[in-house]
Amino acid sequence: MVWICPIYKSPMADNGYDISDYYQLNPEFGDMRDLDELINKAKEKGNKSGP
Numbered sequence: 001m002v003w004i005c006p007i008y009k010s011p012m013a014d015n016g017y018d019i020s021d022y023y024q025l026n027p028e029f030g031d032m033r034d035l036d037e038l039i040n041k042a043k044e045k046g047n048k049s050g051p
Helices: 032-044
Strands: 021-025
């Protein structure tokens, strides 16, 4: 399992838990292509994505 939280867009006043947009990643963590690549590589290694 890979736990990646919080990754959503945030002003980072509360270490990322003060999410300002649930539809965008915080730029310091990359973009959706990066997240898709991470998920795909994790699946290749036998990890399953969320519910």
